[in-house]
Amino acid sequence: MDVENRLVLYCEKPLRNKGRFPIPKRCFKLQGHSGSCADFGYLAHIDEAAAGVGRKIRRDATKTTGASWRSKDAGPNRIDRWAMLLSDSDLLGYDLDVEALSPGVQAKLRDKRATYDDCIEVAQKLAWHVYNMRGAPAPPPDIRDYLEQLFGSLGEEETACMICGEPLEFEDFARAVRGKAEIETAHANPRAHNADNVGFAHRICNIAQGPRTLDEFYAWMESVLRRVRRI
C-alpha cells in the first residue's frame, strides 16, 4: 500500500498564509492545473458531499489538541501542529506560554508536532481512506487520479478501523454516541503524524489504544488474555 516513489509533481506556487504562524504554504494541486491554487484541493468534493468530514480532515491533519492555552489569541485548545516545532521562547512570542501548562500536557503537545508537508500528506491520505469507505460517494475523476497517484488504486481495499480492523462506513462520520463522534483520526504510533502512520478508527478503539503504538497495544492484549484466561 505504501507508494515508495511518489512521482507526483505539484504546482508548488506559494500560497498566502492566513494563519498566525508564518510558514511558507504552497499549492498541492498538480503542475499545470486549472483553477486557483490550493493546498487542500483534493478535499473539494468531500466538502460538497459532507462538509463536516472535510473540516474534520483539515482539523485533525493540521491542529493539535489537548492544551487549554490561557491566551485569547490561541483559541480554545487547538493550534497548528507545525507551531509545536518552535521553541518555548518562540511560542511565547505568540502569547503561548508552554511552561504554564502541566508537564503532561506539554509532552502530549510536543508529541503532536508535525511539519506542514506531513500535515498535507496526512490530509491527502485521510481523503484516500474516506473514498475507500463503504457508502462513500465516488470521487470525481480528477480527484480519483490525484489520490491514486499518491496512494494506489481506490476501491481495492475497504477502509477499516485502524485498531480493531472492522470496516468503517462513511455514514459513521455523522453518527455520535453520547455527543462524541464515532470515527476519529488514529495513529499507529501516537507520537508520529505522517501519511504512513494515520487512519481512521472507532472512538472507543482509539481511546483504548491510548498512548501505545498499535504493536504495543496488540502485544499488551495478548499478554492480558494469556494471564486472565489461564485463571
Add this chain to the structure above:
Amino acid sequence: MDVENRLVLYCEKPLRNKGRFPIPKRCFKLQGHSGSCADFGYLAHIDEAAAGVGRKIRRDATKTTGASWRSKDAGPNRIDRWAMLLSDSDLLGYDLDVEALSPGVQAKLRDKRATYDDCIEVAQKLAWHVYNMRGAPAPPPDIRDYLEQLFGSLGEEETACMICGEPLEFEDFARAVRGKAEIETAHANPRAHNADNVGFAHRICNIAQGPRTLDEFYAWMESVLRRVRRI
C-alpha cells in the same frame, strides 16, 4: 472469594449525616464495639499509613464523577452516588439541574448511582484489596478480623489489576504519570457499583476498558487479535 453468608453484625446506631442529601447513615463497626461510632472505621489504619489512599477509597466508593454541575453548591463535579437515585425533579430541589447536562453525561451519572449500603460495602472491599497488595502495611488485628469476616482471609491472594491481571503494589498509589494517579478504582461492570464488582486497576487499563464489562472487553480483544493477526 465471595462470602455467601455475611454473618457480620453491625452496631447500626444512626450517625449524624453531615452531607447535603438526608439519607440515614449508621455505624458499620461491630456490635459491642468500643470507641465512637463510624461508617468508615475500617479505614482508620489506612488513613494513618497513607492518608491519600483512605481519602481515595471514601471518594471513589461514595462519589460520582463526570458532571460539571453549574451549581456552586455541587462543588466541582462530584456528588454522593445515592443522590443519583433521586428523580430529576428531586435533584432540582438541591439546585442540581440534570436536564441542563448533555444526554451523555446524564446517562453516565445515572450509571454511577448506588445505595449508601453498597457504597459502604465497596469501601470495605477496597480496604480489603489494599491489605492484599504487595508492600501494603499489615492491618491491626481488629481491622484484620473485621475485613476477613467480610471477604475472607487476607494474604492468600495478591491484589492484581482487575483488568490486566498484573500485581499492583501499594506504593503505586503514590505514583502518577503526567499528573494522573496510576491506580484507579475499577468495575467489572461499569454500570454496577457494589462490593462484588469493584477492584483496583491501572489507569491505562481502566481507560482501555471504557464503558464495556470486563467480559465484553476480553471478548473484544480476542476478536480484534483474530482479525488483525490473520492479515
